[in-house]
Amino acid sequence: MAKVHVTTTINGEPEEFLCEPHQSMLDALRGPLGLTGSKEGCGTGDCGACSITLDGRLVCSCLMLAVEAEGKKIGTIEGLAQGDHLHPLQQKFLEWGALQCGICTPGVLVAAKALLEKNPDPTETEVRFWLAGNLCRCTGYDKIVRAVLETAADMRRAA
Amino acid sequence: MNVIANKWIGQRTIRPDGADKVTGRACYAADNTMPGMIWGKVLRSPHAHALIRSIDTSKAEKLPGVKAVVTAKDLVEFPVDKPVPLGIQDMRWMSRNIMAREKALFHGHPIAAVAAINEEVAAEACKLIEVDYEVLPHAIEIEDAIKPHAPILHDFVRFEGKPSNIAGTMVNKVGDVEAGFAEADIVIERTFTTRPVHQGYIEPQACTVSCTADGKVTIWSSSQGQFMVRAMTSFLTGITQSNIRAIPAEIGGGFGAKTIIYLEPLATVLAKKSGRPVKMVMTREEVMRATGPTSGSRSTVKIGAKKDGTLVAAQGTFYLQAGALPGSPLRGPVGCSFSPYYIPNILSTGYDVVSNRSKVAAYRAPGAPLGAFAAECVIDEICEKLGLDPLEFRLKNSSKEGQKAVYGATFGKITFEETVEAALKHPHYKAPLDKNPRPGVKRGRGVASGFWFNAGGESSAQVNITEDGNVAVTTGHPDVGGSRASIANVTAELLGIDHSRISVLIGDTASIGFSNLTGGSRVTFASAIVVTQSTEKVIGQLKERAARIWKIDPDAVTWENGEARPAGPNAGKFPPLSLEDLAAKANEMGGPIGAGTQLNTTGADPGFATHIVDVEVDVDLAIVRVLRYSAVQDVGRALHPSYVEGQIQGGVVQGIGWALSEEYLFDKQGKLENAGFLDYRMPVCSDVPMIEPVMLEIPNPKHPQGVRGVGEAPIVPVLAAITNAVHDALGKRFCDLPLSPPRVSAALDAAAE
Ligand code: FES
Numbered sequence: 076m077a078k079v080h081v082t083t084t085i086n087g088e089p090e091e092f093l094c095e096p097h098q099s100m101l102d103a104l105r106g107p108l109g110l111t112g113s114k115e116g117c118g119t120g121d122c123g124a125c126s127i128t129l130d131g132r133l134v135c136s137c138l139m140l141a142v143e144a145e146g147k148k149i150g151t152i153e154g155l156a157q158g159d160h161l162h163p164l165q166q167k168f169l170e171w172g173a174l175q176c177g178i179c180t181p182g183v184l185v186a187a188k189a190l191l192e193k194n195p196d197p198t199e200t201e202v203r204f205w206l207a208g209n210l211c212r213c214t215g216y217d218k219i220v221r222a223v224l225e226t227a228a229d230m231r232r233a234a
Numbered sequence: 235m236n237v238i239a240n241k242w243i244g245q246r247t248i249r250p251d252g253a254d255k256v257t258g259r260a261c262y263a264a265d266n267t268m269p270g271m272i273w274g275k276v277l278r279s280p281h282a283h284a285l286i287r288s289i290d291t292s293k294a295e296k297l298p299g300v301k302a303v304v305t306a307k308d309l310v311e312f313p314v315d316k317p318v319p320l321g322i323q324d325m326r327w328m329s330r331n332i333m334a335r336e337k338a339l340f341h342g343h344p345i346a347a348v349a350a351i352n353e354e355v356a357a358e359a360c361k362l363i364e365v366d367y368e369v370l371p372h373a374i375e376i377e378d379a380i381k382p383h384a385p386i387l388h389d390f391v392r393f394e395g396k397p398s399n400i401a402g403t404m405v406n407k408v409g410d411v412e413a414g415f416a417e418a419d420i421v422i423e424r425t426f427t428t429r430p431v432h433q434g435y436i437e438p439q440a441c442t443v444s445c446t447a448d449g450k451v452t453i454w455s456s457s458q459g460q461f462m463v464r465a466m467t468s469f470l471t472g473i474t475q476s477n478i479r480a481i482p483a484e485i486g487g488g489f490g491a492k493t494i495i496y497l498e499p500l501a502t503v504l505a506k507k508s509g510r511p512v513k514m515v516m517t518r519e520e521v522m523r524a525t526g527p528t529s530g531s532r533s534t535v536k537i538g539a540k541k542d543g544t545l546v547a548a549q550g551t552f553y554l555q556a557g558a559l560p561g562s563p564l565r566g567p568v569g570c571s572f573s574p575y576y577i578p579n580i581l582s583t584g585y586d587v588v589s590n591r592s593k594v595a596a597y598r599a600p601g602a603p604l605g606a607f608a609a610e611c612v613i614d615e616i617c618e619k620l621g622l623d624p625l626e627f628r629l630k631n632s633s634k635e636g637q638k639a640v641y642g643a644t645f646g647k648i649t650f651e652e653t654v655e656a657a658l659k660h661p662h663y664k665a666p667l668d669k670n671p672r673p674g675v676k677r678g679r680g681v682a683s684g685f686w687f688n689a690g691g692e693s694s695a696q697v698n699i700t701e702d703g704n705v706a707v708t709t710g711h712p713d714v715g716g717s718r719a720s721i722a723n724v725t726a727e728l729l730g731i732d733h734s735r736i737s738v739l740i741g742d743t744a745s746i747g748f749s750n751l752t753g754g755s756r757v758t759f760a761s762a763i764v765v766t767q768s769t770e771k772v773i774g775q776l777k778e779r780a781a782r783i784w785k786i787d788p789d790a791v792t793w794e795n796g797e798a799r800p801a802g803p804n805a806g807k808f809p810p811l812s813l814e815d816l817a818a819k820a821n822e823m824g825g826p827i828g829a830g831t832q833l834n835t836t837g838a839d840p841g842f843a844t845h846i847v848d849v850e851v852d853v854d855l856a857i858v859r860v861l862r863y864s865a866v867q868d869v870g871r872a873l874h875p876s877y878v879e880g881q882i883q884g885g886v887v888q889g890i891g892w893a894l895s896e897e898y899l900f901d902k903q904g905k906l907e908n909a910g911f912l913d914y915r916m917p918v919c920s921d922v923p924m925i926e927p928v929m930l931e932i933p934n935p936k937h938p939q940g941v942r943g944v945g946e947a948p949i950v951p952v953l954a955a956i957t958n959a960v961h962d963a964l965g966k967r968f969c970d971l972p973l974s975p976p977r978v979s980a981a982l983d984a985a986a987e
């Protein structure tokens with residue numbers, strides 16, 4: 076099958092790649108684009124380990140076709156830090172120890188960032204429901220939720 | 235031991251592998267690629283139980299792009315009549331688990347594997363493999379597998395002289411239970427069931443294997459032990475261990491399941507046949523169908539007590555599902571269920587039952603939670619009938635130092651009482667609970683305790699001083715949840731330097747000495763011992779170098795705050811020599827500075843946990859929700875408190891899933907119906923509250939840093955604590971898990987009739 080040429084923007088940089096018409100965005104990221112920070116936990120939209128943003132909206136990249144990236148803006152975990160300057164969420168996750176194995180962490184961080192952009196002052200319940208699409212089997216979620224709430228408070232103070 | 239005085243031990247330092255993990259740079263098994271790499275795929279059985287009459291791979295081999303096809307013939311064959319142990323595993327069963335031989339034993343059992351230029355071609359080739367099956371009747375559940383005339387999985391398994399699916403038994407015994415029950419004023423006996431539950435790690439199994447023309451094999455994979463990967467691959471492929479190097483990738487969760495392997499031997503023979511590096515990654519569906527889970531169980535527990543609440547006798551009979559091949563974790567329920575208590579008469583028996591489902595793998599405190607579920611629910615009922623506070627009851631009956639446990643050990647300094655006392659004093663236990671907060675909603679509180687053996691075993695470490703006076707520590711254990719951070723804290727503490735000057739790495743099988751699995755709550759315990767000893771040796775070398783420079787006796791040198799100082803009569807005579815100074819002079823003074831330790835560690839005394847939980851039951855929807863959870867545990871000493879708390883919180887939430895929502899569902903053909911995260915319902919963020927870990931730091935006197943294993947005990951009490959809380963809410967005792975809406979609603983309906 077002929078490959079499709081896709082022109083897109085990834086983490087603010089213009090990017091082109093070739094993909095199969097049926098290839099998922101996750102496979103394109105992890106394969107030709109070499110961005111293995113997005114993880115595959117299920118491939119069926121149930122774990123959130125592959126979370127990215129598509130024009131600012133949170134999506135599971137395993138459920139998106141790579142060709143759908145054409146002309147869009149993609150945000151992945153690799154774009155969270157600015158150079159060696161970690162995003163406040165990344166820093167807070169390290170301080171709280173909000174990760175154990177860390178396989179869910181990229182997806183959780185991308186999802187949490189999308190939440191705080193929409194809602195800078197979420198309640199615990201709002202954080203829990205927003206992150207309900209991101210499975211974590213290690214932490215019991217406690218420190219993840221605390222880290223997100225505390226980052227939100229810090230960012231509000233800094234704003 | 236004064237925890238407060240420590241500069242690094244007990245601090246919430248940033249983990250050495252942290253920045254990589256929050257930026258997406260950490261390399262997990264599926265993230266690896268190699269030049270020339272091709273993809274492997276597994277053909278799996280579409281039947282739960284079938285004889286394999288023949289396998290024809292010729293069409294698959296001819297498909298363009300296919301580079302190699304393998305079947306069981308390409309792996310080492312182990313006759314069934316002679317055990318081939320490796321740790322707690324038997325290679326007779328492992329070889330048949332990774333690739334079916336005589337028979338397909340479960341739906342999803344590997345039959346053949348293909349390597350091709352990409353995943354699509356490999357999958358296509360799998361479809362071209364022709365397998366002639368003779369489908370046999372199957373048995374999935376314990377009842378079906380042990381009833382008369384059940385389909386027999388293995389002709390060679392005999393029980394009481396007859397062909398059977400009971401593949402093994404285990405008995406632990408003290409005193410005389412019949413005499414004990416005769417003395418009791420109250421005896422309660424109940425039968426409980428739990429469903430198999432999956433470990434649920436988010437990272438599916440994956441590996442890349444390169445096999446070069448000179449016969450050298452390199453394996454990158456995610457596991458709980460690179461040395462296990464090397465040894466098992468060696469056994470199953472026949473390649474010597476010295477020709478295999480296993481490199482541990484970052485591991486995306488294991489919880490026991492990655493203490494065995496599935497893909498590595500297949501990828502190795504595919505790589506050997508094709509001459510190309512082979513990558514294999516399981517799909518989630520394959521993970522659910524063909525890896526893990528832990529055993530489902532049927533347990534009958536009978537406990538007798540005096541009117542004043544003194545326990546006199548306990549009997550437990552535990553049937554555990556092994557899956558398709560022998561080896562369920564009988565030791566868990568048989569050894570742990572009654573061990574928190576001093577009971578003079580105990581008879582604890584386990585049966586290993588094979589059936590047509592995937593072979594079980596270890597899961598956090600293997601087998602202990604299902605045994606504790608039965609025992610702790612019966613204890614709750616005894617307390618209710620006798621009108622005793624369940625925590626006071628536990629205090630009264632607790633095991634003590636010097637007593638002999640049913641599994642044979644004599645307890646050293648154990649701290650079960652302390653966990654119960656802390657739970658009694660905890661504000662949660664005293665907090666009022668409105669049992670009828672709104673119409674249609676009932677609330678209840680439950681408690682339960684749990685026991686886990688903990689483990690020591692083989693570990694190796696190397697501590698090297700870099701040329702610029704910093705430190706590189708290497709251990710042999712995959713880090714599942716912060717062990718590198720704990721090791722950095724210990725090394726920084728001993729050397730008296732900032733923890734950021736220490737890098738902690740995990741060596742591969744060629745670069746560090748043998749280290750046993752990350753499992754059994756042993757890694758922080760064991761690696762802190764070998765790292766302490768190695769660092770102390772390094773400090774000895776540093777003092778000796780300083781002594782040589784100063785031309786004084788090494789005993790007259792002390793090591794303080796990261797520098798050597800002259801002591802005793804020489805105190806103050808010479809300016810101190812820092813780690814950097816000594817590193818700079820290392821070569822003039824005899825060479826590089828560094829030391830290693832390889833040890834079979836001992837002194838891992840057991841862990842105890844006592845939990846309190848409040849639940850809310852929505853009576854109309856039959857949904858049980860956890861409102862508040864407090865988990866008390868003696869952790870010895872928390873080298874890094876965040877990751878100790880994280881173990882407790884994570885263990886509790888896995889227990890909540892086991893208690894409330896997780897189960898395998900099979901159709902009539904023996905095919906798993908819910909092989910994905912949508913229908914296999916693990917707790918999500920909105921299902922659970924904050925989990926309060928209550929860490930008691932009572933230093934383990936047998937460990938140089940006071941460490942006690944932590945990871946497993948916190949899952950043990952959860953099933954019973956929740957079930958006891960649901961009883962408190964509804965006045966009904968449940969004996970079958972999970973307490974999912976269908977089961978709770980059926981019980982509520984039955985009660986209403
Ligand atoms: S991999 Fe996309 S949601 Fe799980």
Ligand code: FES
Nearest residue numbers: 175179211212213
């Ligand atoms: S940290 Fe392991 S799955 Fe979240």
